[in-house]
Every structure is written in structure tokens, then in C-alpha cells.
Amino acid sequence: MQLTGAQALIKSLEMQGVEVIFGLPGGAILPVYDPILDSTIRHILVRHEQGAGHAAEGYAHVTGRPGVAMVTSGPGATNIVTPLADAAMDSIPLVVVTGQVATTSIGTDAFQECPITGVTMDITKHNWLVTDAQDIPRVVAEAFHVATTGRPGPVLIDVPKDVSNSQMDWYWPSSLADLDLPGYHPRTRGDEEAVRAAAELILRAERPVIYAGGGILKARAAEALRALAERTGVPVVTTLMARGAFPDSHPLCLGMPGMHGNYTAVTAMQRSDLLVALGSRFDDRVTGKVAAFAPEAKIVHVDIDPAELGKVRQADVAIAGDCKAVIEELLVALESLGLGAGGLAAPGSPAAGRPDLGTWMAQLRSWQDQFPLRYDQEEGGALKPQYVVEALREATPDDTIVVAGVGQHQMWASQYWRFDHPYTWVNSGGAGTMGFAVPAAIGAKVGRPDKMVWAIDGDGCFQMTAQELVTASAERIPVKVAILNNAYLGMVRQWQELFYEERYSEVYLSPDLPDYVKWAEAMGCVGMRVESPDDVGPAIDKANSVDDRPVVIDFRTDAFEKVYPMVPAGASNDDIIVGPTQGEGGR
């Protein structure tokens, strides 16, 4: 069967099971847009290419399937660079197809030419410039394979216009052997000896903590993690990328560690004698000053990416492997050491001599009682952002998908939401991409139309990508957006307040310029404004009742509220500041 390269590309995407493409056409990608008219794949026309990329990320976050975006050459391609970098940092499987000028024009500075494979070389897991239409099915299959296996990540396929237009003989690679990837062999199973050594360390530890990261979710290992925690009785912290990987309501859950983590999670890691890092990467926002991080802890580090092992902190036991596979192996190893189901140790087994974790758990409980997350919503006082987050949480189903941008609102959402289900939290962690929330929420809603999707956004973030609500209205994607509008680039303002002697430089945005309600309405959404705590609940109820279009609520929140606890950048986690009223925490 003879097809054009463009037809082969769309057919290849169909073969991969792609349901939806987020994209925006242009000159160089024109040939590929024609067969979309005849395809089963839904195309969602975004208003800016960055929106396509983040929507595809949101889709991937909640479904576990790769998100697909398609844009044209030159500025179309450069506009999707930020989502690629974002997906690389957070290990999101993303397949981006870019148009390229004709091969005969490459290198001539042709109209809308940009060497996008070069530009994105360091922020994709891999990328391809296709020079022969005959290669298209193989390259698409390779791209999806690379994006979704091993440590997931973004890939890019750059397709010159003449390649799209030329003829090829259709085929489909029927197996991995048909792919041309001689250097790509991701590992999944952990080394048996290392797994056993890890199990032994767990049984010897007096103050262990499981440090669960985003890799748990990527490996679909939430159930395995729960089994491990319950078998061993080891408490779990969930990083920003792992919120929901372990239920917040579980008695062993300590919540989020890190720069804005809660006191108990941060301090449990600091005082621990064993950190079992599962799919986490010792990010600087978690460790604080690395030299002072968890000084007495031995480290078991499990990661599918061998380069993460020893990158920041040398592990005592390093295991390269998929989190789910390794946790299951760990459970087997624990069993063989005598730790049976229910955490009961077989008499005379190595597990029988295990230290009692009761003292440690009591210590953790006392920290939880002494230093809970807290804020004060005064009667008749300014609306507190945390109050809005809690009210949202109470008024929505507990499997609601929450999507955040980046900044104070993101931290309050991660702290004050109660995540009891995996894949209900979508945010930009590593890259910290402002403007992520609105398009990512759209992608999440497309991926999980059965679930309620709330974006909790900041006013600064919202202004960066709000135009995608036009997409949402046009495509009938009923996402809901709560803007925690404090009229500032709030996190920057917080740092200027705390570390720059309250010298506020270029952080003021104004509460009512733009008028968010009118803006929402202009984009086809329902717009509402809430200024007092009493109006929060009714507004949320009204928003929840709208299911045929997007809703935006402009919550006018207290501009002076700050995110606490806080570990100042570069400081030791021992120097955690619990809050303005509680003073310094510490030993």
C-alpha cells in the first residue's frame, strides 16, 4: 500500500493507539494535517503551542499513556520547547511531532526554519529528524517505545515537508526487533543481591522512612508501595511529584517533605537512620543543603535511571530497576527473611530480631501534634488561600483531579489537599513552569472525562496561558479553575519579603487588572468572583454544578499570606521555619 509520508505518520499514530492530538497547524506541518480529517484520532486545536505541550503532559499524567502534540516548524516548534523541558524534568511520556522545512531548504535559513532537533537535544530523551518517508512508521514506533519505557520522557519527531509529501510503502514494525535502537535497553528488574541487602537494612533500621518519589507513579507502583509500607510498618513521605502515590489518610503517611514540606516529613528524614528512596532523586528542593541532609541515614536508592544512583547522595544499596518490580522483589526478600504478611516475624528468623518501631512512630506522632500545618482564617478577615483549598477539597469528590501551576498556590494545594488516590495530582515539579495549570487541566480532563478536574492557579500563572480556556470552551472540555488571586507574583514576593528586606521589585500584578470574571466570560466560561470566606462554599457548589463549559472563580485572597513551613534555599533542613507565629522549629 502506497501512502504519503503524512498519511503514514497519522496511520502510525493510530497504530500506537493515540486517541487525541493537541496541536496547532502551520506551513511545514500542513501535509500532516490533511489526513487528520479522515482519522479516528481527535485533534484539539489549541491557541498557543505551549498549551498543546502542557495539555499533552496533563493527559499523560492522569492516564499513564503518552501525550501527543503536533505543531509546525520554527516558532511553532520553539513554543513547545518549554513543555518538552518540563516533561524531561518530571519524566512525562510525551511525543511531539514538529513540521520542518523541506530537506532541500534545511540549513538555508528558510522561512520558519529552526533546527529544533538541535534546540531540544538536551531536553528530550531522544529526538529524530526524519529524512526518508519510508522511515516514518519505524521512527514513530521507536519514539513511543523510548518515551514510555525505562525512565519515561519526552521525544520529538521532526518531519520535513517534502518527506510528508513523498510516497512510501506502508508497513508496521511488528516487534521490537524491527526497531533500530541498538543502544537502548532499559532495565527493569533489580539485582537480587542488592534487593536482599536492602531488605536486611530495612529489618535493622530503628528510624526508617520511605522516601517515595514520582517514580512510584510512573511505575504504577502505588499498590506495591502500600504493601511494602504496611508489611514493614515504615512511614512514608511523598514528594511533590508523588502526592497521591500513598494515601494522605493512611496512618503511615507523613505527607510532603522538602522546602515547603511539613515539619514531620522534613524532620523524619533528617533524623532517620534509613531512607528507602523509591523513584525519587534527591532533588535540591527535598534535600536542602545536601551536606546536612539526613546525616545519620543509610540510603537504599531504587531508580529506573542508573544515572540517578549516586548523582546527589551516595547510596549504601543502589538498585537500578523499575519501582514496582523492585518493591515486589523486596517483599519476596522480606518474606524470605521472615517478615510475613501483616508484618509478623517468623520466630527465629532475621526479622524476629527487628527493632521495634514504636518509639520512632511515637516521636513522629508528637511532631505531628506539635507542628501541624496551620493557618488562621479570621472571621471577617481577608480570605486565606489555604481556606479556599480546604473548602474546595471538602466540596468535591475525593478522586477529583487537582492541577496546579507554580508558586505559592501550588504549595498550598499540595499541602492542604488530601490526596488519597494516585494520578489525582498534576503539577510542574522539576521545571517549575508557570502557566502549566490551565492547559494541563484541559489535557487531564480529556484523558479522564469521568473525573472532576479543578485547576488551582495563581493570578500570575493564569495570565500566562489563560487563552487555552478558549480551546476548552470550543471543545466543550469543562475544567474548573480556582484563581488564588493575591495580586502578586506571590512566591517571588515572599522571597523578597523574607530575604530582600521587603524590597518588592516587579512583583505587583493588581487584583482587578485584568478583570478575571469578564475575561472568563469572554472566553466562553462561567466567571465568578469571591471576596469573603462566606461566599467560598456557594461559589464552589455553583461551579461544581456546571458541566457544559469551563468555570473560572477569581478568589481574592490575602496578599500577605506566606507559604510555611519553609526551608530557605541552600539551608539545612534542620533550619526549617515552621511559621510566622510558631517561630523556628528545630531540634
Next chain:
Amino acid sequence: MPTGTSGRSPATAVRHHIVTVVVENKAGVLARVASLFSRRGFNIFSLAVAPTDDERFSRITIVVDVESAPLEQIIRQLDKLVNVVTISELAPEEATERELLLATVQAGAEERGQVIQLVGVFEGRIVDVGREEMTIMLAGAPSKIDDFENLIRPFGIVELQRTGRVALPKLERRAGRLRSVTGGAGTDGDPTIHEAG
């Protein structure tokens, strides 16, 4: 990043390790390797690239500055590049290393004899002769090339080019000392670096 031609530290300094990377012979692969070094803040001391006996692959011999990053981290990051097929790492004392130097030096009538004599001692060759200049070729271990370069410099160097090193493991030690990273097929979960033998 590229090798300098003067003021270089002795080539045998221990902070340098040799990493031999077999890559797919595809467009842009060298850029990916070079870009990785720059992105991760690893320093390249010298670099040599050539096709292997299998035309699908090229071999990149990189002398890395292991003071800039732990060698293990460099290798593991390299291994993540999809186009990288295998990586072998050699400590200098475990490698047979060779480098080629081409130098055009000032050699008028008076100095010509001395230059020829020096080239003879080092077993180099005169490959081109002009009225006031000569072009010399010398292949050998990097330390020998360094010595020659220092001795020839006073005559006046017009132009000088070194290739960067290529290396293979020393045979008598090969079994015990070669550390290599394969693509990992079938090596379930093995953390990347295998001691051969």
C-alpha cells in the same frame, strides 16, 4: 573543550581517564555526546572520532577530566544517550594510547640539521619541506608527544596539530581490568558497570 596545543598538563596525569564510546553512525550523534558533556559540566580533555570496522558504528575516544565529575556519573549519563551502544573505560595505566602530531616548524639552513636529528631520535618523520620550514609527523604515546613538543618549540612552531588520543586496553591486563558498559540487554537490573573477567 578541544585540546590546547600549549601549556597542557602532562598527558599521564591521573585525573584523566579514557572513555571509549561506540555510537551509532548517525547524523548528530557527536553533537549529542558533546552537548551532554557541556550540559552536565563534564570536561573533555581530548576527543577523537572515527568509523569502526562495522560501518553502522563509530568509536569516540574521549579523554575525560575526572576532577570535573565522578567517572561513574559521566558513564551513566553517556549510557542514557539512545545512540550510545557501548562504553568502555580505561585508566591511563591500563591503556595503550597513541596520538598523532603534525607540526610545521621554522627550520632554516642553520637549524635544519638539529631538527632532523631530533625527529630522528623520536622516530618521527619529515613529511614536507619548504625553504625555511619543515612539517613533521610524529605518532606515539601522549607523553612522548608532549616531550617532543617541548623540545621542538624553541625552534619556532608555525603550526601544530594533535589528534587527541585513541586507545585500546593493554592486552596482558585486559581480562582483569577492562570495565565496560554494555547496552545491558539481558543484564537485568545490573547497575551499569560490569567488571569483565
